[in-house]
Amino acid sequence: MSGTAAIIGGGVIGGGWAARFALMGWEVWVFDPDPEAERKIAAVMANAERALPMLYEAPMPPRGAIRFVSTIAEAVAGADWVQESVPERLDLKLKIYRDIVSHASSEAVIGSSTSGFRPSQLQEGLPDASRIVVAHPFNPVYLLPLIELVPGVKTAPEAVDKAKEILTGIGMYPLHVRAEIDAHIADRFLEAVWREALWLVKDGIATTEEIDNAIRYGFGLRWAQMGLFETYRIAGGEAGMRHFLEQFGPCLTWPWTRLTDVPEFNDDLVDLIAGQSDEQSGHRTIRELERQRDDNLVAILHALKGREAAAGKLVLDHDALLRGPLGDGVPLVTVRRTVPVDWTDVNGHMNEGRYGQVFSDASEELMTHVGADRAYIDAGNSYFTAETNIKYLAETLAAEKFFVETRVTLGAGKKLRLWHEMKREADGETLATCDQFLLHVSLETRRSCPPLAHVAEAVERLAAAHGAQS
Amino acid sequence: MSGTAAIIGGGVIGGGWAARFALMGWEVWVFDPDPEAERKIAAVMANAERALPMLYEAPMPPRGAIRFVSTIAEAVAGADWVQESVPERLDLKLKIYRDIVSHASSEAVIGSSTSGFRPSQLQEGLPDASRIVVAHPFNPVYLLPLIELVPGVKTAPEAVDKAKEILTGIGMYPLHVRAEIDAHIADRFLEAVWREALWLVKDGIATTEEIDNAIRYGFGLRWAQMGLFETYRIAGGEAGMRHFLEQFGPCLTWPWTRLTDVPEFNDDLVDLIAGQSDEQSGHRTIRELERQRDDNLVAILHALKGREAAAGKLVLDHDALLRGPLGDGVPLVTVRRTVPVDWTDVNGHMNEGRYGQVFSDASEELMTHVGADRAYIDAGNSYFTAETNIKYLAETLAAEKFFVETRVTLGAGKKLRLWHEMKREADGETLATCDQFLLHVSLETRRSCPPLAHVAEAVERLAAAHGAQS
Numbered sequence: 060m061s062g063t064a065a066i067i068g069g070g071v072i073g074g075g076w077a078a079r080f081a082l083m084g085w086e087v088w089v090f091d092p093d094p095e096a097e098r099k100i101a102a103v104m105a106n107a108e109r110a111l112p113m114l115y116e117a118p119m120p121p122r123g124a125i126r127f128v129s130t131i132a133e134a135v136a137g138a139d140w141v142q143e144s145v146p147e148r149l150d151l152k153l154k155i156y157r158d159i160v161s162h163a164s165s166e167a168v169i170g171s172s173t174s175g176f177r178p179s180q181l182q183e184g185l186p187d188a189s190r191i192v193v194a195h196p197f198n199p200v201y202l203l204p205l206i207e208l209v210p211g212v213k214t215a216p217e218a219v220d221k222a223k224e225i226l227t228g229i230g231m232y233p234l235h236v237r238a239e240i241d242a243h244i245a246d247r248f249l250e251a252v253w254r255e256a257l258w259l260v261k262d263g264i265a266t267t268e269e270i271d272n273a274i275r276y277g278f279g280l281r282w283a284q285m286g287l288f289e290t291y292r293i294a295g296g297e298a299g300m301r302h303f304l305e306q307f308g309p310c311l312t313w314p315w316t317r318l319t320d321v322p323e324f325n326d327d328l329v330d331l332i333a334g335q336s337d338e339q340s341g342h343r344t345i346r347e348l349e350r351q352r353d354d355n356l357v358a359i360l361h362a363l364k365g366r367e368a369a370a371g372k373l374v375l376d377h378d379a380l381l382r383g384p385l386g387d388g389v390p391l392v393t394v395r396r397t398v399p400v401d402w403t404d405v406n407g408h409m410n411e412g413r414y415g416q417v418f419s420d421a422s423e424e425l426m427t428h429v430g431a432d433r434a435y436i437d438a439g440n441s442y443f444t445a446e447t448n449i450k451y452l453a454e455t456l457a458a459e460k461f462f463v464e465t466r467v468t469l470g471a472g473k474k475l476r477l478w479h480e481m482k483r484e485a486d487g488e489t490l491a492t493c494d495q496f497l498l499h500v501s502l503e504t505r506r507s508c509p510p511l512a513h514v515a516e517a518v519e520r521l522a523a524a525h526g527a528q529s
Numbered sequence: 530m531s532g533t534a535a536i537i538g539g540g541v542i543g544g545g546w547a548a549r550f551a552l553m554g555w556e557v558w559v560f561d562p563d564p565e566a567e568r569k570i571a572a573v574m575a576n577a578e579r580a581l582p583m584l585y586e587a588p589m590p591p592r593g594a595i596r597f598v599s600t601i602a603e604a605v606a607g608a609d610w611v612q613e614s615v616p617e618r619l620d621l622k623l624k625i626y627r628d629i630v631s632h633a634s635s636e637a638v639i640g641s642s643t644s645g646f647r648p649s650q651l652q653e654g655l656p657d658a659s660r661i662v663v664a665h666p667f668n669p670v671y672l673l674p675l676i677e678l679v680p681g682v683k684t685a686p687e688a689v690d691k692a693k694e695i696l697t698g699i700g701m702y703p704l705h706v707r708a709e710i711d712a713h714i715a716d717r718f719l720e721a722v723w724r725e726a727l728w729l730v731k732d733g734i735a736t737t738e739e740i741d742n743a744i745r746y747g748f749g750l751r752w753a754q755m756g757l758f759e760t761y762r763i764a765g766g767e768a769g770m771r772h773f774l775e776q777f778g779p780c781l782t783w784p785w786t787r788l789t790d791v792p793e794f795n796d797d798l799v800d801l802i803a804g805q806s807d808e809q810s811g812h813r814t815i816r817e818l819e820r821q822r823d824d825n826l827v828a829i830l831h832a833l834k835g836r837e838a839a840a841g842k843l844v845l846d847h848d849a850l851l852r853g854p855l856g857d858g859v860p861l862v863t864v865r866r867t868v869p870v871d872w873t874d875v876n877g878h879m880n881e882g883r884y885g886q887v888f889s890d891a892s893e894e895l896m897t898h899v900g901a902d903r904a905y906i907d908a909g910n911s912y913f914t915a916e917t918n919i920k921y922l923a924e925t926l927a928a929e930k931f932f933v934e935t936r937v938t939l940g941a942g943k944k945l946r947l948w949h950e951m952k953r954e955a956d957g958e959t960l961a962t963c964d965q966f967l968l969h970v971s972l973e974t975r976r977s978c979p980p981l982a983h984v985a986e987a988v989e990r991l992a993a994a995h996g997a998q999s
Binding site for chain 1: 541545551580636647667668671673674675677680702704706707708713715717718720721722723724725726729732733734735737738739740741743744745746747748749750751752753754756758759760762763764765766767769770771772774799802803805806807809810811814815818819821822824825826828829831832833835836838839840843870873874875876877880881882884885886887888893903905911914915916917918919920921924971975992
């Protein structure tokens with residue numbers, strides 16, 4: 060499902076929304092009075108179009124255009140989704156909402172990226188506030204799936220349902236927040252941590268870099284995959300959460316929980332932190348840091364996708380949504396995707412092992428096509444690869460798009476032989492070929508056996524259509 | 530470097546220390562009066578010996594034994610490192626430290642796993658407290674690298690240096706904390722977040738599961754790789770940290786930062802949280818959750834290792850420490866490692882693409898052996914694989930140990946041909962073979978060219994020794 064999105068307010072957050080919508084096939088209209096908005100959003104889009112497609116095995120939808128207009132009225136006319144990401148000033152936001160609701164369709168969802176305001180605050184004094192929700196994203200918006208979706212007192216339930224459907228469709232995870240509070244959920248944690256971090260730096264306990272290391276070498280790794288409570292549940296052992304609470308509850312009142320004042324925010328503190336941060340990261344440009352962050356996030360999300368866990372499971376599910384059935388062409392196009400950054404090696408190109416993975420994916424697609432799908436495998440049957448011969452004809456680079464054409468060159472009894480050609484999307488050049496020989500097996504005995512009848516027939520049909528030897 | 534470690538207090542944390550030391554080749558002596566200690570540590574060790582070796586490409590050192598003794602005196606005699614992980618009661622700890630210092634070598638480092646106490650508190654009233662430091666780990670101790678290393682007022686500088694050396698040697702990251710405060714650094718953040726989380730659950734804003742999702746689908750992913758300040762530096766854009774601070778500093782005093790009271794910790798709150806946690810995770814045993822956590826952590830650490838980023842960079846550096854030069858045997862053993870969990874596929878075994886990666890790693894080791902190492906590649910020369918023929922002879926499962934024997938079957942001019950046999954460590958069965966043909970290339974022109982003289986000679990020498998065709 061795709062549609063038209065209006066982005067009110069560019070910048071890093073608005074640009075992230077624009078990029079995600081456009082890459083998921085939506086037409087995007089941007090309003091931002093900043094003369095630099097077009098340049099800024101282009102920079103976000105350059106990062107996004109490199110990173111986001113790397114998460115998917117499915118082909119991405121045809122990209123929507125991003126267009127810039129000079130009034131809110133033009134931007135929101137015909138929009139299915141309006142996203143406001145202007146600075147955190149309530150008077151400014153209220154003025155803009157009056158403009159939005161008088162020009163947007165009464166069917167459009169109107170989302171706010173606000174980190175702090177409650178949706179009911181944004182709904183005040185409007186003739187129709189029923190479509191307004193908080194849809195609070197996390198930077199980089201084009202990679203992180205979380206959206207805190209918060210309805211206000213005047214929000215219609217249908218607007219919430221529609222918002223969930225649209226957000227899921229563009230690969231996000233709408234977390235429906237049960238009650239409105241300032242700063243929703245995640246930013247309350249971020250604020251608590253930020254306050255503690257400022258004290259630690261101010262008091263000379265740790266530098267900005269030491270604090271970053273304390274997070275990313277320790278609990279940050281836990282939180283990327285399980286969050287807080289499930290992690291602590293494990294710490295409680297077999298006795299479960301209750302035991303953990305009883306063990307650690309009392310330390311809530313220990314002295315080290317009392318440092319909850321707000322440190323005075325003055326020039327000295329800004330100098331101290333900015334100076335340490337410059338020393339830590341100042342040798343790299345923001346563009347380099349963004350690229351590094353995105354590469355790391357792609358690699359982590361990819362890793363979790365392989366585990367079918369945490370945010371990786373969300374990507375996996377979205378991948379299935381994007382994926383259509385294979386056509387009936389000869390040859391079959393079994394894979395169409397982008398090379399993710401974690402597939403490259405010291406030579407700066409796709410590692411030879413990843414070609415094997417690509418051709419493995421191609422044969423898995425073909426298996427699904429002939430009925431040897433996940434259910435067939437779960438029932439105890441599969442094909443195992445017995446031999447491959449791969450010729451590496453041209454280098455393949457990170458972020459390059461490619462596709463694989465597959466022919467069945469032998470399909471008789473237990474034997475299945477496939478011929479794959481991997482080609483660059485841009486010019487059709489053949490990057491590699493693979494002659495792959497598979498045997499049908501029982502997953503119980505782990506020995507070869509004939510396929511079930513419907514699979515055998517489908518394989519034979521394909522083999523005949525592809526002009527295979529018999 | 531390895532040695533002897535004394536573990537005072539088993540349980541999840543002490544067991545994690547015991548497992549990490551033993552897997553890194555240390556002899557381990559455990560004292561814990563709990564009659565269940567041996568069973569509990571065996572359970573931790575079962576998880577650890579599955580997960581930790583998956584992080585490394587280098588062969589693991591020969592494993593040290595874990596032995597149980599009935600007195601502290603027996604445990605600490607001859608220990609290079611004594612680690613105390615008893616419950617968080619100061620009187621108990623002080624009693625134990627008196628016992629430890631009167632029996633341990635004056636050269637031993639004595640580390641405490643305490644989350645809350647300052648090292649100077651632990652040093653009170655002892656005849657010699659100069660070797661005592663806080664060495665605060667994070668669960669699971671066998672996977673997470675962070676150690677908060679905090680010296681007390683009586684700690685000798687040499688003890689800190691020795692502690693750093695030993696911790697680095699077992700793959701940990703000693704974060705030398707500049708000043709003693711209650712709860713060091715990371716737990717101050719954890720406590721702040723925990724307090725906020727209790728409020729959110731108590732006030733009905735979010736359930737335990739929703740809070741976990743708010744973390745792991747959003748900022749948890751950021752924190753696993755960059756931590757707090759570098760992430761925010763990016764948010765500040767080209768103007769850097771100062772701009773971020775100026776933009777977000779004021780909201781420190783907004784109303785949503787005031788919720789810093791400690792919620793009353795009573796039965797109602799315990800029931801509420803334990804009930805929600807049971808609903809969220811109660812269908813899985815602690816063992817299953819631990820396995821899932823460890824698999825996720827291995828996959829994330831692996832992904833970051835490939836990026837040479839964050840905690841993955843630590844693993845990479847430790848891997849290099851563990852790795853020795855290849856011998857001079859015929860054939861050469863080029864790879865000796867464990868199958869990580871993220872290498873398996875829907876058939877429950879190692880994916881065919883990963884065989885390609887293994888043989889790619891084998892040829893990279895051989896390249897290093899003949900002088901075509903990282904410096905050679907950085908100077909613009911390398912070998913590219915042109916063709917591989919892989920025969921898959923037996924299934925390979927996650928956590929299985931294997932090695933690869935490599936022969937040079939052709940080494941003349943630009944051409945290099947290798948024959949790899951991948952064998953299971955347990956019984957020597959051949960799992961797969963690979964006939965691999967490589968061409969020497971210039972990384973500037975990306976075309977084939979002869980290798981530099983020293984590499985050409987080394988290749989020819991090996992080819993002759995391996996009885997290659999000429």
